[in-house]
Structure formats: structure tokens, C-alpha cells
Amino acid sequence: MTDTMTWERFTPGQRLARFAVYLGAVSLFVFSLSTVEIIPEFLYDAPYQLQDLFTRMWPVDFASYTQENIHDALIETLNIASLGTILALFLAVPVALLSANNITKSPVLNWCGKFILVSSRTVNSLVWAILFVAIFGPGALAGTFAIGFRSIGFCGKLLAEALEEVDHGPIEALRAAGAPTVSVLLKGYWPQVAPAFWGLALFRWDINVRESSVIGLVGAGGIGVALDTALNLFRWQQVALILLCIFTIVIIAEIVVTKIRQNII
Amino acid sequence: MTTDVQRKSPFKANIVARMGWLLLACYVVYALNALDFTWTRFIDGLGNGADFLSEMIPPNFERWKLLVENLIETIEIAVIASVFGVGLSLPIGMCAARNLMPEWVTWPARTVIAVCRSFHPVIFAILFVKAVGFGPLAGILTLIFLSIGFIGKLFAEAIEEISLKPVEAMKAAGAPFLSVLIFAVLPQVFNRFIGFATYQFDANLRNSTMVGIVGAGGIGGTLFAAFQRFDYDFLAAILISIVALIMLSEIISVKIKAIFND
Structure with missing residues (x-):
């Protein structure tokens, strides 16, 4: 054997770590496949069932748009999404200030803020909806709070990141001139984070339109309630109409957001 | 939209921005009415929420x-x-x-x-x-x-x-x-x-x-x-x-x- 040096891309430790990840992933996958309760016959049957579903959905029952007040439900969905976004922004600002480490200097408070943000994001919007339905009873109020609390994590995280990236020049200038903290926040931080703030508000509103169209499935208002009713009554033609409405409203929300972003931000 | 005015000098009173905020406030009032939110419902909800939380604690891990x-x-x-x-x-x-x-x-x-x-x-x-x-x-x-x-x-x-x-x-x-x-x-x-x-x-x-x-x-x-x-x-x-x-x-x-x- 010669003792020539050979170049290797990775150290043995790195290779071992990667191998461990691959091994872990594969064994987890094999374990899952072997123990999960799947009835293969159902899978073979799926194309036929889907075809059956679509034939039941056709023709789309456009008459029920006025009969079953789908229009009102759609407006309610949009209101829930918008109000929920506004509520989320209101609640997210203090939490973001708390978790931005250049504004709140205490690591303990930073950690508290981060914890609030993470727990808001971990709990799914449907689960939030269940909780608020238990508190406020079924209806749009529960939906708005669910959307709002679910969005705190997203808005707060992005806002805190924007706050941590601000330019310190104007802030030091304001401090040197003796401005009180509120003025520093309003005139030093706010103008710098405003574009990011409106951008994330729009982005979150777009997501919230999607989410608010399904939280009605657990009773939290909006078009999901109509969807749930139609599903429970096996009125598939009406289900098709509602799905079409949700699809349209989601596309419109996306187009609106893209347009506003192109023209303004 | 309120967004287009945020880039201008923040130290001047900005009519468009104020109008934007006003519009937003109007929308909130309209939406609160449209969704039939009332203060009493909110307060009742807080009472329910307290009951709900007290029933959740302590969590039951028996099953x-x-x-x-x-x-x-x-x-x-x-x-x-x-x-x-x-x-x-x-x-x-x-x-x-x-x-x-x-x-x-x-x-x-x-x-x-x-x-x-x-x-x-x-x-x-x-x-x-x-x-x-x-x-x-x-x-x-x-x-x-x-x-x-x-x-x-x-x-x-x-x-x-x-x-x-x-x-x-x-x-x-x-x-x-x-x-x-x-x-x-x-x-x-x-x-x-x-x-x-x-x-x-x-x-x-x-x-x-x-x-x-x-x-x-x-x-x-x-x-x-x-x-x-x-x-x-x-x-x-x-x-x-x-x-x-x-x-x-x-x-x-x-x-x-x-x-x-x-």
C-alpha cells in the first residue's frame, strides 16, 4: 500500500451521519408500510369510485346558488378571512416586538414570544376552529378567532424577522435626538418594516381565504358549513357547485393579491 | 389601499394613508355587523372559555x-x-x-x-x-x-x-x-x-x-x-x-x- 493522500468529499463522520439518516428514513418507511392498516382492495376500487363520484356530481346544481344561500356563505367566508387577518395582525405586532431580539433585549421574553409563535403555528386551523367552536359556539365568531390565532405564528415570525433586519441608523438618530420609545417604534422601525408588513398581510390573507373555506366543516361558519350539509345529505351536485365556488374564490383572491403586489409593493 | 403611501415621508400628515386607515376601520365595522358579532356574545364566550379550560385541566392520559x-x-x-x-x-x-x-x-x-x-x-x-x-x-x-x-x-x-x-x-x-x-x-x-x-x-x-x-x-x-x-x-x-x-x-x-x- 502506498501512503498517497486521496481527496474525499466527506469525512468518515459526515458519511456515517448521512448513512444513519438514510438508514433511519428507510427503516421508518418499511416499518410504516408493514404496519399501517391499508386494505388494498379499496385502492383497486378507487378509480371506479372516483368515476362514480364525478358522475354523481354532474350536472352541477347551479340553481342552489340562490336557493341555498351559497352567495351569503361566500361573503361570510371572505369576511371571516379578512377579519381574521386583521385580528392576527393586531395580535402579532406585540408578539413580534416581544420576540425580536433587537427590540426586547431580554432572552427570556424573546423565548416567550417565540414559544407563542411556534404554538400558534403547530396547532392546525381546523383544530383551532374546534377549540373556538367549543368556546364561542358554532358560527363566524369562532371561525374568525380560529383564523386569527392560527395566523399569529406566521405573521409574527415574519414580522419579527423584518424587525431584526432593520437599518440601525435612523433608530440611533431618533434615540440621540431624545425621542421616546413609541416615537422610535413609529418613526424609526415602522417605515422600514411597513412594506414587509403589508406584503405578509396580503400573503396571509390569501392563505386565510383558503382556510376559512373549510373551517365550516367543524361548524365555524363560512361556506364550509354549506359544504358539510351538502356532504351529509349526499347532494353531490350541490357539493360540486360549492367546490366550484371555493375554487373560484381562491383563484380570485390569488389574482387580487398578485395584482396588488405588482402595482404597489 | 393604504399600502402605496407608506414609502413617502412618514413625518408629514398623509391624507391618503389616513383615508386608507379610515377605510379599513369602516370595513371592520361593516364586517363585524355582517357576521353578527356582538359584545355580549364575546363576553359569554370568555365565560365558556374559562369553563372549557378548567375542564381541560388536568389533561387525562388514562387512555x-x-x-x-x-x-x-x-x-x-x-x-x-x-x-x-x-x-x-x-x-x-x-x-x-x-x-x-x-x-x-x-x-x-x-x-x-x-x-x-x-x-x-x-x-x-x-x-x-x-x-x-x-x-x-x-x-x-x-x-x-x-x-x-x-x-x-x-x-x-x-x-x-x-x-x-x-x-x-x-x-x-x-x-x-x-x-x-x-x-x-x-x-x-x-x-x-x-x-x-x-x-x-x-x-x-x-x-x-x-x-x-x-x-x-x-x-x-x-x-x-x-x-x-x-x-x-x-x-x-x-x-x-x-x-x-x-x-x-x-x-x-x-x-x-x-x-x-x-
């Missing part, structure tokens, strides 16, 4: 066997869906990258991705529950669709951002197409791909707690059942274990990303 079984099923759904979803989104994302493929390949792939992204996962879950019946299979299929929509898009964007020099070099040396993909394209996007895959696993874990609410398997079904039976202390136990599970998986995915990032 931990059921809880663990459901958590394992949730993890299984997330794992299988992530493997198939990520595996399928590799070729689809590659086909959707405009700098590698001709247009007649990219637009069908982009259509598939757009369809997968168009609906909320719960709606997919409802349709799949109808197609394959109650149980984890419906949840797995839902999350596979979701993963294709998400990773396919991000992966296509990542490929569109690569440097084309290695690709050209390999083509000039006469490498076949597959070799170009494996040796010139994949190494440039592999790290980001691992990042997307671990993120998607987290997302699937979160969502697999949700698809159960419409009957697609996992812990969501138990959660919804506990809610409907006013079994709030068990509900609290389920919520705590879901949050713990997701935090654990986030920690693991940070570790995995660190391993692949050097």
Missing part, C-alpha cells in the same frame, strides 16, 4: 394506549405520504423546470402541480374518503397530492435557478441526458431538496393530524370524537401530544438539515 396507537398511525401516514409524495415530485418538478425541458413537457407538469395546489387538503381528504373509504389510505393519498403540489413547485424553482455551466460542459463532452441530470443538475439542488423534504415531512405530520377530522385516519378522528363527546380532558391530552410530536419532529429535521448542509 394512553389509544393515544399512542393513533399517534403511531399519524406518523405512519406522514412517513408513507412523504416518501411517495417526495419521490413523485422529483420527476414532476424536474419536468416542470423550464430551463431543462421543452415546453410541451413543462406545461402538463405545471398543470399537475397547479391542480394539486388548488384545493385545501381537507377537501382532497373528503374526496379520497369517498373514493377509498375511511381509514389511513385516504389520508396518505391526500398528503401525497399535497406534497406533489408543494415540493414539485419549489423543486422546479430550485432547478430553474441552477448554474447551467456544468450542464453545458457535460453536454459538450457528449454525456447522455440521464448523466447530465444525475451529475450536473442534482448535485446543485440536492441540499435544498433535503430541506424541502424535511419541511414537507413536518407539514405532512401537521396535516395528518387534521385529515383525520374528515375520517381519513390518524389522530384527528380521535380528536374530533373527543370534542363531540365533550371529553375535554382527553382532548387536552391529545392536543399536548400532537404539539409535542410536531416539536420533536422539528428538532429532528433541524438536525438532519445540519448533517446535509456541510
Whole structure:
């Protein structure tokens, strides 16, 4: 054997770590496949069932748009999404200030803020909806709070990141001139984070339109309630109409957001 | 919109900005009325909320066997869906990258991705529950669709951002197409791909707690059942274990990303 040096891309430790990840992933996958309760016959049957579903959905029952007040439900969905976004922004600002480490200097408070943000994001919007339905009873109020609390994590995280990236020049200038903290926040931080703030508000509103169209499935208002009713009554033609409405409203929300972003931000 | 005025000097009184805020306030008042919110309902709700919280505490872990079984099923759904979803989104994302493929390949792939992204996962879950019946299979299929929509898009964007020099070099040396993909394209996007895959696993874990609410398997079904039976202390136990599970998986995915990032 010669003792020539050979170049290797990775150290043995790195290779071992990667191998461990691959091994872990594969064994987890094999374990899952072997123990999960799947009835293969159902899978073979799926194309036929889907075809059956679509034939039941056709023709789309456009008459029920006025009969079953789908229009009102759609407006309610949009209101829930918008109000929920506004509520989320209101609640997210203090939490973001708390978790931005250049504004709140205490690591303990930073950690508290981060914890609030993470727990808001971990709990799914449907689960939030269940909780608020238990508190406020079924209806749009529960939906708005669910959307709002679910969005705190997203808005707060992005806002805190924007706050941590601000330019310190104007802030030091304001401090040197003796401005009180509120003025520093309003005139030093706010103008710098405003574009990011409106951008994330729009982005979150777009997501919230999607989410608010399904939280009605657990009773939290909006078009999901109509969807749930139609599903429970096996009125598939009406289900098709509602799905079409949700699809349209989601596309419109996306187009609106893209347009506003192109023209303004 | 209030947005266009924020760039102007903040020290002057800005009429347009004030009008924007006023419009926003008007909308809030209108929406509060339209949704029939009243202060008394809110106050009543706070009382209910206090009752609700006091019933949730202490969390009831007595039926931990059921809880663990459901958590394992949730993890299984997330794992299988992530493997198939990520595996399928590799070729689809590659086909959707405009700098590698001709247009007649990219637009069908982009259509598939757009369809997968168009609906909320719960709606997919409802349709799949109808197609394959109650149980984890419906949840797995839902999350596979979701993963294709998400990773396919991000992966296509990542490929569109690569440097084309290695690709050209390999083509000039006469490498076949597959070799170009494996040796010139994949190494440039592999790290980001691992990042997307671990993120998607987290997302699937979160969502697999949700698809159960419409009957697609996992812990969501138990959660919804506990809610409907006013079994709030068990509900609290389920919520705590879901949050713990997701935090654990986030920690693991940070570790995995660190391993692949050097």
C-alpha cells in the first residue's frame, strides 16, 4: 500500500451521519408500510369510485346558488378571512416586538414570544376552529378567532424577522435626538418594516381565504358549513357547485393579491 | 389601499394613508355587523372559555394506549405520504423546470402541480374518503397530492435557478441526458431538496393530524370524537401530544438539515 493522500468529499463522520439518516428514513418507511392498516382492495376500487363520484356530481346544481344561500356563505367566508387577518395582525405586532431580539433585549421574553409563535403555528386551523367552536359556539365568531390565532405564528415570525433586519441608523438618530420609545417604534422601525408588513398581510390573507373555506366543516361558519350539509345529505351536485365556488374564490383572491403586489409593493 | 403611501415621508400628515386607515376601520365595522358579532356574545364566550379550560385541566392520559396507537398511525401516514409524495415530485418538478425541458413537457407538469395546489387538503381528504373509504389510505393519498403540489413547485424553482455551466460542459463532452441530470443538475439542488423534504415531512405530520377530522385516519378522528363527546380532558391530552410530536419532529429535521448542509 502506498501512503498517497486521496481527496474525499466527506469525512468518515459526515458519511456515517448521512448513512444513519438514510438508514433511519428507510427503516421508518418499511416499518410504516408493514404496519399501517391499508386494505388494498379499496385502492383497486378507487378509480371506479372516483368515476362514480364525478358522475354523481354532474350536472352541477347551479340553481342552489340562490336557493341555498351559497352567495351569503361566500361573503361570510371572505369576511371571516379578512377579519381574521386583521385580528392576527393586531395580535402579532406585540408578539413580534416581544420576540425580536433587537427590540426586547431580554432572552427570556424573546423565548416567550417565540414559544407563542411556534404554538400558534403547530396547532392546525381546523383544530383551532374546534377549540373556538367549543368556546364561542358554532358560527363566524369562532371561525374568525380560529383564523386569527392560527395566523399569529406566521405573521409574527415574519414580522419579527423584518424587525431584526432593520437599518440601525435612523433608530440611533431618533434615540440621540431624545425621542421616546413609541416615537422610535413609529418613526424609526415602522417605515422600514411597513412594506414587509403589508406584503405578509396580503400573503396571509390569501392563505386565510383558503382556510376559512373549510373551517365550516367543524361548524365555524363560512361556506364550509354549506359544504358539510351538502356532504351529509349526499347532494353531490350541490357539493360540486360549492367546490366550484371555493375554487373560484381562491383563484380570485390569488389574482387580487398578485395584482396588488405588482402595482404597489 | 393604504399600502402605496407608506414609502413617502412618514413625518408629514398623509391624507391618503389616513383615508386608507379610515377605510379599513369602516370595513371592520361593516364586517363585524355582517357576521353578527356582538359584545355580549364575546363576553359569554370568555365565560365558556374559562369553563372549557378548567375542564381541560388536568389533561387525562388514562387512555394512553389509544393515544399512542393513533399517534403511531399519524406518523405512519406522514412517513408513507412523504416518501411517495417526495419521490413523485422529483420527476414532476424536474419536468416542470423550464430551463431543462421543452415546453410541451413543462406545461402538463405545471398543470399537475397547479391542480394539486388548488384545493385545501381537507377537501382532497373528503374526496379520497369517498373514493377509498375511511381509514389511513385516504389520508396518505391526500398528503401525497399535497406534497406533489408543494415540493414539485419549489423543486422546479430550485432547478430553474441552477448554474447551467456544468450542464453545458457535460453536454459538450457528449454525456447522455440521464448523466447530465444525475451529475450536473442534482448535485446543485440536492441540499435544498433535503430541506424541502424535511419541511414537507413536518407539514405532512401537521396535516395528518387534521385529515383525520374528515375520517381519513390518524389522530384527528380521535380528536374530533373527543370534542363531540365533550371529553375535554382527553382532548387536552391529545392536543399536548400532537404539539409535542410536531416539536420533536422539528428538532429532528433541524438536525438532519445540519448533517446535509456541510
